[in-house]
Amino acid sequence: MCHHCVIETVKTSMLSRRSFLGGAAAAAGGSLASSLVVPRPALAETRGRVVDLTHAYDETFPTFDGKPGIVAEEAVNFDTSGYQLFKLTIYEHTGTHIDAPLHFSKDGRSVDELEPQSLVCPLCIIDITAKAADDPNATVEAEDVEAWISENGEIPAGACVAMRSGWARKVGSPAFRNDEANRFAFPGFGRSATDRLAALDVAAIGVDTLSLDPGSSADFAVHTSWLPGGRYGIECLNNLEDLPVKGATLFVGAPKHKGGTGGPARVLALV
Incomplete structure (x- = not known):
């Protein structure tokens, strides 16, 4: 052929x-x-609304010690190299950030050791805006927790309970950190509230201020009791006013550097 x-x-x-x-x-x-x-699940789709609870921050963002919490230095220049990047010097507890148990205990869980399931949780918000308007060092107390439960139902185990005081609106002014006499002055949690929340198996607490404890605290009673118990905290939350007091799901983008006592976090709520 x-x-x-x-x-x-x-x-x-x-x-x-x-x-x-x-x-x-x-x-x-x-x-x-x-x-x-x-049908294939549309994992990237949601009918909910995403609220960013994170402040954008630079060297001017208020910090507890008054020193810049982040410094950016140019490491590669775009005009000379065709791409760009920056070297960042960051202090763990600045901006919107997480406090890991290790922050206030010698051998507590570090930020990279937090269980992933604890970083996605129901969000419950206790509003003390009216109280904070009268007292800059107002605190969430056990009676505030009980009042929330009476009005909204039980707080789920594993939830994050956040204090909403209206303080995030003050970020651009000295009043976010200090009173007129230049003393620390901002709302926080009281020990009676966090003891009650610990008994309810709450995973985390959050505040829209510089500290879990109020500015007038002399002993960091909440830090020294809440964090060593294996729970975590979130400080300097933003936009809590855009959320209902219950029904949202919190997503905490915690950093994962080994041995970290905490660090800046991107915190989002889905409602």
Whole structure:
């Protein structure tokens, strides 16, 4: 058989086989489709509203010790290299950030050791805005927790309970940190509240101020009791006013540097 004839024979055979297999596949596909249709989950879609609870921060953002919490230095210049990047010097407890148990205990859990499931949790908000308007060092107390439960139902185990005091609006002014006499002055949690929340198996507490404890605290009673118990805290939350007091889910983008006592976090709520 000539070379040309061989080629033509092979082509004809391949086309016939392809036609047969295509028809068989279509028939089998139709049969499978009718019995095994399983919709793919749209993991990237949500009907909820996402609220960013994180402050954007730079060297001017208020810090507990008054020193810049983040410094950015140019490491690679775009005009000379075609790309750019910065070297960041960051203090763990600045900006919107997480306090890990290790922050106030010698051998507590570090930020990289926090259980992932504790970083995605129900969010309950206790509003003390009216109280804070009268007293800059106002605190969430056990009676505030009980009042919330009476009005909204039980606080779920594993939840994050956040204090909403309206303080985030003061970030651009000295009043976020100090009173007119230049003393620390901002709301926080009281020990009676956090003891009650610990008994309810709450995973975390959050504040829209510089500290879990109020500015007037002399002993960091909440830090020294809440964190060593294996729980964590979030400080300098933003936009809590945009959320209902219950029903939102919190996503805490905690850093994961080994042995960290905490660090800046991107915190989002889905409602």
